[in-house]
Amino acid sequence: MENKPLNISWLFLMAWRDSRKNKARLFLFISSMILGIAALVAIYGIGDNLTKDIDRQAATLIGADLDVRTNKSPDSAARKFTDSLRKQADAYSEEQSFPSMILFMKGGGTRLVQIRALSGNFPFYGDIETTPKSAAKTFRDKHDVLVDKTLMLQYQANVGDSVQIGKVNFRIAGILNQAPGQTGFSSTIAPSVFMPLRYLKATNLAQKGSRINYNFYYKLKPQTDVDAMVTRLTPAFERHDLDQDTIKSKKESTGRSFSDVTKFLSLVGFIALLLGCIGVASAVHIYVKEKMQSIAILRCMGLSSKQAFLIFLIQITIIGFIGAVAGAALGSIIQQVLPIVFKDFLPLELQVTISWKAIGQGILLGVIISILFSLLPLISIRKVSPLNTIRVSDHTESTSKDPWRWFVYLLIFGFITCFARLQLEGWRQTLVFSISLVIGFIVLYGVAAASVWLIRKFFPSSWSYIWRQGLSNLYRPNNQTTILVLSIGLGTTFICTLFFVQSILMDRITLSTSENQPNMVIFDIQSKQRAAITELTKSEGLPLIQEVPIVTMRLQEINGVNAMENKNDSIRKYSNRAYNRELRVTFRDSLTSSERLIEGKWQGQAQDTAHISLEQGYAKSAHLSIGDRLVFNVQGVMVPAIVGSIREVDWNRVQTNFRLVFPKGVIDDAPQFHVLVTRVPNAAASAAFQQKVVSTYPNVSIIDLALILNVLDEILNKIGFVIRFMASFSIITGLIVLISSVLISKYQRMQESVLLRTIGASSLQVFMITALEYFFLGSIAAFTGIVLALIGNWGLAKFSFEVPFSPDWLTVVSIFFSISLLTTLIGVLNSRSALNRPPLEILRKNA
């Protein structure tokens, strides 16, 4: 017999014919997918816009072709090297930046700012945007500064006013609106003040020990291959302890940090999409079940199993495509709105344009997903026997033995894993993600099967008829128990997880602001100023919560190996970073309340060689352990020490914490600065106190935590909003899936309710039976979903976030009741047509 042609165009025709009377049903099937696609398209779109903008504005992110940086004062050799680079440059600028206080002469306000002392004409690309526009140029030649716009607002300062930096007065030449690479948030946390470099010396702020960052900006000759040049010079950069950035490296690092954000958000969107997939799968499952009879008839007339499969595959693909297009359209709209939230995090101006790439990705994803998740029910079409026409048989070949089924499972698993891999770092996380998903699926399936079994086995025959009928609906033929428990349960798990993770994140970053917690840190106090400032603090009636000396030093040798030897050693035993880092160290005789010894012995007073204590994270990153012999370079003096103990430090507390602590009696007389921690009762007291300190001791810096907490709060609110916004996609999708699963199962139950009414059941009885059935279903599903979420989030909290897991039980209980009641409500609402209308009408309709 010759092979039958597939007759593709006819299959399309049949797919279309069959869909005509099922539009509403098919819409249900796609509706659950739309929001997930929309979320992803919106995020992809933003990501795409960002990439393009970073590309376009890369040069203005850095402002020069080459930026050479160091955080320690360059020695003469390094100076010589940076000067030598100027030969290849058309233009050159130098910047020294550091935190310092400024004092507004008019209102007397003081505030910690980032001073950026600048020479030359930086930026060479992009602009320092100022009001008036000319100020960006003119301030460089005068005794003028540019002051960040948030500061100007906060202290109600005007152009022309004076500010004091160090001991020197400057005129405000203009308001600083935007500088290269600055984000909205970076300017609220540490607002910038630009000043000409040549007056820095006069301010007396650039002293040894201050934290100054040095930047050397070059605009290279046009034909220079910057990256080749940097590669060539790398050994020199390393020799002189210099870091460098080029337009390309800046572009990459900026792109990377934002791709991390968009990746995280797409994962949240993906969860919404997965939830939608469950909706798709369950809708198609039931749809196909109802089509069995039609398929059997067609088989009777000679339709091959392949053709039957293809007709519905075509139908689903087209509907999936329409859904994906709708989702992509919605996503593009959301994409236009989302940047309002993002704006302040971005170092550049975001131009929101329709991203065809994102739309393409979204549509492709939608189509793949609708096919993939429909395949399971669709492959059973191949097994529909024509015998069903003469007898609705339940002996359709069991599909669990179908090898294709396992192939589809594998495809789905593969797809989820690959997609998750695109959003997550590394295969381990990815596998944990997709395997937990599989486990969740199996558990829910198991619970559904087990509940059915248990209800059958221990059926409460003594209950009243209505309860019995409602309960037995869970296991009678055509029941929806498995599919509803799966979809509602998994939906509940996702929703719960989102709530939990959100609260873990929020708890984690909320700093304690309770009574008697310190809220002001005064630092950079010189030894000779210490007594006076302590006195001033006390005389203002403020508590001296902490007073700590700080000595800056570098690590010279580890177990006899110095930086050079370590670098040249083929197996670098210690991290290069450990040597290069400038360390801020304190000395004291006891542990503080935020510290806990986890290894070794604490030494309070040095005997001969100092036994120092390391913070555990630092010890780990520098590869140091108990007994290691170290030599420190304390501003020219070599000080030997032995690692005596390792401490755990609670960094979340507001107080000064240190990676390295020396015992007393070793570096007590080394050049040092002091930090003083106190608590001011309110903003007015804070302002008055700051002003007093700064007017007498202009080199001293003050952090007002209340101010920082406000900014943090603002950031958290924005982050929280983004998280909630994304989560809402999942939650709404979950609701749609819930509605569509229940709506779909209604087609199955409707006939029965009508028959019940025909044989004389009252509307109330039918109502109660339906309500009870859905309540049982909803509560089994919600319960299982919540238990799964609790287990999953306990794991997340313990292993991923490393915080104790304390779920908010009120939320848990309310989620349980919301889901159960919602299921019941939707179930009942959907069946009301069976209650209100005369039975005959419905019997006829379903014939």
Next chain:
Amino acid sequence: MTEILSVRNLSKTYPAQGKTLSVLNDINFEIQQGSTVSIVGPSGSGKTTLLGLCAGLDRASSGSVVLNGIKLDELNEDERARVRNQHVGFIFQNFQLLPTLTALENVMVPLELRGERNVKASALTLLEKVGLAARGHHYPSQLSGGEQQRVSLARAFSNSPKILFADEPTGNLDTETGQKVEKLLFELNRDAGTTLILVTHDLELASKTNRIIRLKGGAILNDSL
């Protein structure tokens, strides 16, 4: 005359609670091209099962069915589907129209399945023959039972089958409508030479066929040939 259907030692069993339930037991008969045959017997005697096996809807437990020279037992489900499409028409007691297709489209499907194009005209002719040309664009749910059965008749004729199986084609219809359907069936047999095999409880209808096969308990009790 040639043999269109030959049934040899045909048996069908179903597994039932550990034991096997024998539904058809060693059935043998031949049917000549162009004849009319009715299968009668009490409820549960295996009539529908037998018909299903002859039309290739199901596989026998043992024995063979040869339809138009093709051994059905050796074919897989898709090959049998092709045989059904080429040679067999089927009419069901409960009509079995496709609910999502109009009457006209229902009639067109078997032709379209063969890969034929422009089948609308011939389908309309068939609908006209059963007196429903005006209802072509109606869906099955908009037609009465009798009308639905006539559409299913038109559909069964549409691929000009060599043999037509009808399982109680008039069982769900009133006498008058039933007779209309009967008339159409016999006309087809006369005009196109289609072999007619029908299952019926209606002895009057049975008496109009050339041959009556009586089934009881899954075995042939009596064959009027």
